[in-house]
Amino acid sequence: MPEPIRVSPSTPSQTNRAGTYTVKPGDTLSTIAKNQLGDSSRWPEIMSLNKGILSAPEKLGAGMVLSLPAGTGHPAQVAQTTRPAQTPASPQVQQPTTPPVRPNSVDGFDRVVSLTFDDGPHPVNTPRVLEILKQHDVKATFFVTGQAALKYPDLIKRIVAEGHAIGNHTFTHADLSKLSPDQAKAEFDKTQAAIDKALGQHYEISMVRPPYGAGGKTTRAAMGPNQHMVLWNVDSNDWRYRNDDAKIMANIFEGSESVHARGGVILFHDIHPQTVRILDDVLSKLQKGGFDIQRTDATIGRKNPVII
Known part of the structure; x- marks a missing residue:
């Protein structure tokens, strides 16, 4: 596996833009799901959405920019990163009707x-x-x-x-x-x-x-x-x-x-x-x-x- 890119916690590249998250050192898919989606068990959604760049959870490395499921994140983050302040509020994005299967033991x-x-x-x-x-x-x-x-x-x-x-x-x-x-x-x-x-x-x-x-x-x-x-x-x-x-x-x-x-x-x-x-x-x-x-x-x- 290539050496993960080390990203300083203070670098601007870690600031989320709409629907994305830049992986920090020490992150796992579970912690990202917990912190960004509010539910650690939703990590397979992130995995599925990023299968083009992330073939397996252990391939996760600092510096990767991951796409996040639409309409997710903490309320404050969604308000700040998914809507320009000068535009009317966008309608809430609907979640997929069929959620991905979650692992029963992880x-x-x-x-x-x-x-x-x-x-x-x-x-x-x-x-x-x-x-x-x-x-x-x-x-x-x-x-x-x-x-x-x-x-x-x-x-x-x-x-x-x-x-x-x-x-x-x-x-x-x-x-x-x-x-x-x-x-x-x-x-x-x-x-x-x-x-x-x-x-x-x-x-x-x-x-x-x-x-x-x-x-x-x-x-x-x-x-x-x-x-x-x-x-x-x-x-x-x-x-x-x-x-x-x-x-x-x-x-x-x-x-x-x-x-x-x-x-x-x-x-x-x-x-x-x-x-x-x-x-x-x-x-x-x-x-x-x-x-x-x-x-x-x-x-x-x-x-x-x-x-x-």
């Missing part, structure tokens, strides 16, 4: 996302994932299996020591929809015991993720009273595209199922080398795009249909 999360890693720990790839997360000062959530926790207790210790959260992904990566509630509970309980053994003390697991997203009645019956089931908003499908890193990146950042459209919880697997290969680019792109990356447990309480 709006609720205020561009807060969380990275989750399933199926580990893995003796080779999990340490590499942890190192990349450390380089970006990002905390994530690892949904581990009990079997892997027993095999690699030092990695369980490292995950916790470096400030990440651990979630329960069952002991054998079982499809809980095919088990009884008691069998499903045993899967969770054995994983809890494996994590406690690895750490040498009890670790309170507040999040579970059923393998294959099998979050039906059996899973809910097997969960503890203070636990949350965490599914995902965005699926990287890293496991599927072992030799196509570009496709994994596209799954995350492009289209109607991307982080820009859905936000929230992103699903990865820390057992695959392709996940390691793309992770640095993913984190750089999220951070440059103005996303706030948090541990999943820090987002519990926000409105998100995939956290139950």
Whole structure:
């Protein structure tokens, strides 16, 4: 991406003219929508109106001149910038009859996302994932299996020591929809015991993720009273595209199922080398795009249909 043009806050070029806004350093589409339109969730309207110069939210740079939806802005700004003082008041411009579809998770999360890693720990790839997360000062959530926790207790210790959260992904990566509630509970309980053994003390697991997203009645019956089931908003499908890193990146950042459209919880697997290969680019792109990356447990309480 070209180096964004740096614009001093005091330069005249930042003064709005009719229906436009010049991007300042630190702006995001959400903050522009909030400050100029009065509603942060209207950022897709700005995106749509400027698709000729802005192909993706992370391409936003200081100095860009964006068109704004007609008939918007704070009342004082509209009066000063859209009507010459010597002319009669213009009739109010009508809004489009069909508003653009708004994302159901970016709006609720205020561009807060969380990275989750399933199926580990893995003796080779999990340490590499942890190192990349450390380089970006990002905390994530690892949904581990009990079997892997027993095999690699030092990695369980490292995950916790470096400030990440651990979630329960069952002991054998079982499809809980095919088990009884008691069998499903045993899967969770054995994983809890494996994590406690690895750490040498009890670790309170507040999040579970059923393998294959099998979050039906059996899973809910097997969960503890203070636990949350965490599914995902965005699926990287890293496991599927072992030799196509570009496709994994596209799954995350492009289209109607991307982080820009859905936000929230992103699903990865820390057992695959392709996940390691793309992770640095993913984190750089999220951070440059103005996303706030948090541990999943820090987002519990926000409105998100995939956290139950």
